[in-house]
Amino acid sequence: MTETPNGVQQGTAHGVTTDGSTALGPAAFPHRLRAPRSLSLKSLGVASRSARTTLLSFGLAAITLHSSAADFTRASAFDSVAAFVTAAKTFQPATTKSDLSAIFTARELGQLEDPKTGTLVTAPKIQSSTALWSNDTQALVFVTAAPPTDATHSSIGALFRLAREHGSWRLADILRFSATGKYAGVSAELTSDGRPPVITIKESHGGRGSSYRSSASYTLEASKFKRLELE
Numbered sequence: 001m002t003e004t005p006n007g008v009q010q011g012t013a014h015g016v017t018t019d020g021s022t023a024l025g026p027a028a029f030p031h032r033l034r035a036p037r038s039l040s041l042k043s044l045g046v047a048s049r050s051a052r053t054t055l056l057s058f059g060l061a062a063i064t065l066h067s068s069a070a071d072f073t074r075a076s077a078f079d080s081v082a083a084f085v086t087a088a089k090t091f092q093p094a095t096t097k098s099d100l101s102a103i104f105t106a107r108e109l110g111q112l113e114d115p116k117t118g119t120l121v122t123a124p125k126i127q128s129s130t131a132l133w134s135n136d137t138q139a140l141v142f143v144t145a146a147p148p149t150d151a152t153h154s155s156i157g158a159l160f161r162l163a164r165e166h167g168s169w170r171l172a173d174i175l176r177f178s179a180t181g182k183y184a185g186v187s188a189e190l191t192s193d194g195r196p197p198v199i200t201i202k203e204s205h206g207g208r209g210s211s212y213r214s215s216a217s218y219t220l221e222a223s224k225f226k227r228l229e230l231e
Contacts, residue, residue, distance in 0.1 A: 072098055073100060074099050085141055088141065090126075093105070093125075094124045095124070103176055106156060108121055108151060123148070132189075142199075152207075154179070156178050159176075173225060181207045181210075185203070186202070186203050186204075188202075189202070196221065200215055201218065203215070216228075
């Protein structure tokens, strides 16, 4: 398990070998439209207020959704584990300014002569966000994304450890996993609900003719991730 430059631990799943209305002016309407005589000014005023109320409601909803995604950072605080899961689901790594965007970024692989080779590609959205385990003070949430790399498929998985502090849930630690190839995939499963819990990470790499799968298990020890080695 290594630590990347952005401070995120890079996990490995090699169990055996240890390895994103224009207003229309008068010119657009050559003939003025008049309200039907049967509609009073009073009724029109009610309709206008109703329309403004509707637009205001939509605007508030849009602001709420935007804030949820924009607040998904290392320093964010959440009322519950479910709130963290929801914020992760609406997170857009490629377009949101967040210090967590780098986690869901992969390097473009390809031929040396290809100018795209080596460039970083960030996932436009999150594929899944799942709470795997929680108690009164800690929680484990697994989040996946697929950066749209051209040369081959890429898959990213992040295991988040949340800690409850002063009535709020905050991000305490992250393990990042990655896989590449036609059948690239990263998954996580709670394999033991004991104290402490055990989470098994599975990775699928490669494609036809050259593919392999690997897995590794992690637990919590002294409020930190610990990889379980084969005995």
